[in-house]
Amino acid sequence: PRNFEDVRCKCICPPYRNNSGHIYNKNVTQKDCTCLHVVEPMPVPGHDVEAYCLLCECKYEERSSTTIKVTIIIYLSVVGALLLYMLFLLLVDPLIRKHDPYTQPLHNEEDSESAAARGNTVLERVEGAQQRWKKQVQEQRKTVFDRHKLLS
Amino acid sequence: PRNFEDVRCKCICPPYRNNSGHIYNKNVTQKDCTCLHVVEPMPVPGHDVEAYCLLCECKYEERSSTTIKVTIIIYLSVVGALLLYMLFLLLVDPLIRKHDPYTQPLHNEEDSESAAARGNTVLERVEGAQQRWKKQVQEQRKTVFDRHKLLS
Amino acid sequence: MNGSGPTKLVDPLEDPLPGVGTYEDFNTIDWVREKSKDRDRHREITNKSRQSTVALLHSVSDAFSGWLLMLLVGLMAGALAGGIDIAAHWLTDLKGGVCLIGFWFNHEHCCWTSNETTFQERDRCPQWQSWAELITGTSEGAFAYIVNYLMYIFWALLFSFLAVILVRAFAPYACGSGIPEIKTILSGFIIRGYLGKWTLIIKTITLVLAVSSGLSLGKEGPLVHVACCCANILCHLFTKYRKNEAKRREVLSAAAAVGVSVAFGAPIGGVLFSLEEVSYYFPLKTLWRSFFAALVAAFTLRSINPFGNSRLVLFYVEFHAPWHLIELAPFILLGIFGGLWGVLFIKANIAWCRRRKSTRLGHYPIIEVLVVAALTALLAYPNSYTRMSGAELISELFNDCSLLDSSQLCGYKQPANVSETGVGNSLADRPAGEGLYTALWQLALALIFKMLITVITFGMKVPSGLFIPSMAVGAIAGRLLGVGMEQLAYYNHDWLIFRGWCSPGADCITPGLYAMVGAAACLGGVTRMTVSLVVIMFELTGGLEYIVPLMAATMTSKWVADAFGREGIYEAHIRLNGYPFLEAKEEFEHSSLAVDVMRPRRGDPALAVLTQDGMTVEEVENLVENTHYSGFPVVVSQESQRLVGFVLRRDLLISIDNARKRQDGIVGASLVVFTEHTPLQPPEAPPFLRLRSILDLSPFTVTDHTPMDITVDIFRKLGLRQCLVTHNGRLLGIITKKDILKHMAQIANRDPDSILFN
């Protein structure tokens, strides 16, 4: 991102005599952010400049366009990833394995954590963790959406 | 008290070019409390007035001289009364009555209040109340000044 | 309070058995036990620190871990809040169009450096293209309007659909505002997963979607939940907080302050909010840390600078117009309005939520969200004041008109010539013009719309906060009244009440202030916040001079609302869901005694007790199996009923289970012994099972004659889970938190079985 776009000095000048209101925008340093530097061309004759400038309000503002860009891109990728994962869980997963997720009751966190050690390979552990998480979500879904016990 | 003395518009003007700093004080309404109205005579030539006035700071202030007067007078009279009463207790009172104030132990507030009803005439009651109060003060004095149990 | 008496059998730093001392889901923690565990742990560390340098370092790092945790919570919550602000702003603007110089810019930032903006239409610039411009090539005309309208509805539906589907798929706990649940959790309830990783991710993501879809909801309440999730996750980094539910709740209480701090840019207000509204057990101890965390969060947010103007919230205002004592009358009027609206809103919303809970409406959460979103979009688009987001609307309403403003709300008739000596840019004489009258009509419609739609929106299965919609309702009402007062004063300078302070040429009434007061009044009516609300509004405006108007309105609003029903919206939702929450602010008024509340009642079978040395393992197991109590008193003997201690069902089960597996010779006929000194063992009998280590030797007791108000006070103040009842030294019964809640429900003529408990 071009860095010089990240500062501006914005002067708002209200209607004055026969001039309508106007907004001036300029890329200057904070020190130069005054009406005299930013309002160009000056719409009033010399002796009125001071009075006109008294009415204008100049504000120096900074932003970080990089932050904005990065935030939006991260946000979109997380949403995208979640949607893909959701589709995977909805469509692909049931085809791979067929078992009833409702059979086993929900463990407590401690129990599940100790259970996590049971898997042997990394893949199995991940698999196990995923299964436990899915069960938890199902339990939550039952509580919130079906039985309306919480959060209604 | 003259009421018009209770408002002022005070303008402080810093040193400017070859003028030394100056303080202007004027008795005007809040609306007129601006440099242009208060600074008289204007120490700078016409074209410099605006710049000079930008530097000056004008403040509109109100006070109540009656409040001040009343407060001070009340304060002084209370102090005076207390001093007189103290002198009375120190000098005159022991002459009138002669008994040992330390004999009777301090009653509790409740007890004393019920005792307050015992007096028959108004004078006796006042007398009784004064005696009880004096005993309390003596007790307090012993606690604080002699035994240093509290407040040291 | 584990029975590690003077003999110190158990090392408090490591539980003898995994599972002993932990809680099940949907259970209440025992504050006293947790606090005692933490003190034991602390004592241990202090003692060790005298022995070696490593241990000393460990003790120092342990002491400072709380501060480090607070720092991390502040940083994380501040960063997340900044991200949410940026993303929500962008997505909201995406409903209207897209930025050509970089799709990631929102409308304002797209035109940030543009020189083509005009005084009248400040947000117009060629870089930003509305959908109509992109699709049809023109931004004028009916067709372009319809295209924009349809695109607006499309995006609204898409966002809300994504929000609800993500919540349903990954983290159902992420829906709602979260404040009632957090209040309950802070009071000691356990909801596993409510403050977990997935809840955090999904709540953050879907909050942005929900806010952007144009639904009548705000992000402030959910931000509290987000901050609490951060705190809970970060707690796992520190042993001190991971293992202790009470200590963790201290952190959560500070996190609630952090949430409000970033939501409103009000660190002090946030701390007071946490203190007044959500915290339960330890208000003072965490005050200073909460404040620290709230400040860190506010500064993180400011350094992210999401709005590009160094403000922490969109609707920050700074005006210093004076107000007159007479204006307190309209402010109190606004307070009455706010109180009435609060009561009506709570009643209507609770009725609707009950319907959702009990009827078929609750079976179609996704369709419900889509229908409401479509309805909102359809009705909101034509009116510019409902089309913009809630925060923008509030910002516009709070703003006081100066010569620099060109919005419709500032459409006053321009005076013939602007006085040159006039100080600053304020408008002095202000007769309403054409533009303002239009705006007023639109605002009136927007008011009705917002009032109705918020009732059915709050409680849907998307993250939804209530602060912004309530404030919007109040701000509209306040602005309407303010403009009305202003015009009244303008046309009637000579009325007695206006004379003196409203002379011609003087700027005497500030409609923006009325909007602010109205917002505070409505928010106060709905949530029943008091001090924290005033302080939040004070920090929003940065001027101490408006505390009195704000306070007058808030106080009136609370009194009016309390006259019709004492619960705020969060308490009402807590009751609707039956969470086991013992309200700390309410006094227990009834004159019942402990004996009336305890179990067993008259006629019930006797209390299930264990004896300290007379029962076999089998008998104990049978007793535990045939009852569902979560703990059992231990007495000297069945005859004397003299109390020895209390043992928890979970600890008992785990210990017996463990002993049967690991300990040699423990069979069903083994005697269970709770005494300190093991009795002499007969030669051929199986070995004793010694369980004194799991026995709580200091159970709380009250006498049967103790008034319930005192008992309730003890439960609240000490955070008890159960309390035993004695008469003349003999054990008589037991009172649990559930019994108390049921008793209170009975007194208030509610269904006592609605209380949620494991």
Added chain:
Amino acid sequence: MNGSGPTKLVDPLEDPLPGVGTYEDFNTIDWVREKSKDRDRHREITNKSRQSTVALLHSVSDAFSGWLLMLLVGLMAGALAGGIDIAAHWLTDLKGGVCLIGFWFNHEHCCWTSNETTFQERDRCPQWQSWAELITGTSEGAFAYIVNYLMYIFWALLFSFLAVILVRAFAPYACGSGIPEIKTILSGFIIRGYLGKWTLIIKTITLVLAVSSGLSLGKEGPLVHVACCCANILCHLFTKYRKNEAKRREVLSAAAAVGVSVAFGAPIGGVLFSLEEVSYYFPLKTLWRSFFAALVAAFTLRSINPFGNSRLVLFYVEFHAPWHLIELAPFILLGIFGGLWGVLFIKANIAWCRRRKSTRLGHYPIIEVLVVAALTALLAYPNSYTRMSGAELISELFNDCSLLDSSQLCGYKQPANVSETGVGNSLADRPAGEGLYTALWQLALALIFKMLITVITFGMKVPSGLFIPSMAVGAIAGRLLGVGMEQLAYYNHDWLIFRGWCSPGADCITPGLYAMVGAAACLGGVTRMTVSLVVIMFELTGGLEYIVPLMAATMTSKWVADAFGREGIYEAHIRLNGYPFLEAKEEFEHSSLAVDVMRPRRGDPALAVLTQDGMTVEEVENLVENTHYSGFPVVVSQESQRLVGFVLRRDLLISIDNARKRQDGIVGASLVVFTEHTPLQPPEAPPFLRLRSILDLSPFTVTDHTPMDITVDIFRKLGLRQCLVTHNGRLLGIITKKDILKHMAQIANRDPDSILFN
């Protein structure tokens, strides 16, 4: 908790016997009993209100009496504070001269409308005459200086003499700051007369004298005492508060907030101060009312306008100069200074006060005050920074130099020409000039003087607050450091740390801000306030941007100070005097059990108990006479030791006394019966004396194995006075608040007999 069980023998609205249920002087109240009494009373009124309209009105007025009381307290305290401000200002100036146009004007008001003031000497005008001018006719020269000097000392001596003599003659309780005592009273202690009429009058009068005498003390702490006196006196107007010690303490807690609110013009800070520092038992319930009262007081004070500039305090500042992150380093340095000063001050002051308490020094309080006053005046006059009052000094130090200022502290070398385009009046480049160097020397001397003299001043027998002197010390140190930094930056623009933010022409360091931070640090070090201090300073400056510097300094200061000793000055004085105060913030760390603390100890004679139906009046009287306990447990029988209830000595004595006088047939041989159902009476025996109505049927009990940390927690949270200890259901002993305090003193290696108790 009076034994009015379900049978409701006693009408809670009127005590059966006068005296039953009241407390003696220097005793601790039983919070639970008081609260219970209030609830009974409330229930009664609510029940009656359903019967008639009058009763309904009574119930409404009862509900609103709390608010009315708060309003009155606010009004009265605000008015008194205004009066104190005006009088103190005038008396202070009287030391220097007198106003000719009206003796009641102070210096500033004397020259208020004068046009003869000059830019350099703003306070000079012909209407105000110094004593030298009046006496010798000239204000110049050595003779005039000496005359002024002597007059200054004379007035100082006179004022301090009057102060101490009035205190001694009329209200010895009026001396000192009062905050330690108020903390103790709020925790439940009773000191009769401490908040009475005479204390109020004398404290108000002598506070003005003490402040004006030039002693190194402030009016802030005593203002809290004054506000509490107002509240206590106004409580007598309302039955609800007059008769209930617990309810009255709620009001007092709000009054403490009022005191700070008027002292610093900081209502929110005042409420937080009350919450953090002085309140004990009910922080949340009174939050909203405290806030209301604090606001009312602040507005009363503002309407009195004691300083004539609409400010509530003399040293209010308003600047918005930015600060840089690097500046946190000097701020933290100031924090360290503040912490060290706090510790040193506390240690030195306590040592001095102990000396006063124990040696002959304490026998001459009047001479002590006179000597210190003379010393102060003698040393203070030559240095203009010590000659002015503390508040003025702080005001001068906080002030940031602009072109408009002409004080010595702003004696920078003037730049050759003032830039015309320069915005506002700030001085940009500031090399120190002659005047500033002189000022710095004077300030350094003033610093040393203030540090030393405050140690011996605080604790003298005049009303004396500590806030102003501490703040003055910190402000001087801060200003010195600030000017140092400023000059460093000016002469070394090119250093790495200054590059970037301290470019020539930019105003980069604000010495006034340093003074403010230093003041906060020192005050924090002495009092160990945290949040409330930051909020008070924030309200003093009105700018949220300085919260981080203030917080960094306060936090460092507290940590540094806590490293050397955990007590603030108020706690230290509480301990010095042995007040029975159970600190709520400190955790009880030791691992003792209830059995280690209870009486009787092993080897002591058994606990003195009454039996429920086996003792005669005479036996009871003997028991009571031969012991000094303030209460006795009642058991079923001496053998079983099963607990029935608890009866207070005072109630017992009054009841027996009353029965002997009024009831027929009660003689020494009458049986005292505490049971519900009277046992069958033998025909010729004297009638029973039934005393169940004074029996507390729900005494608190803990088991002997309860860890003391839990017991202490129970005492603190519930505000108990005593607690019975049982073992397996049998009564074993008793723990009183005094026992706990003694135990804690023992653990800390202090003399356990220093605890003050009746």
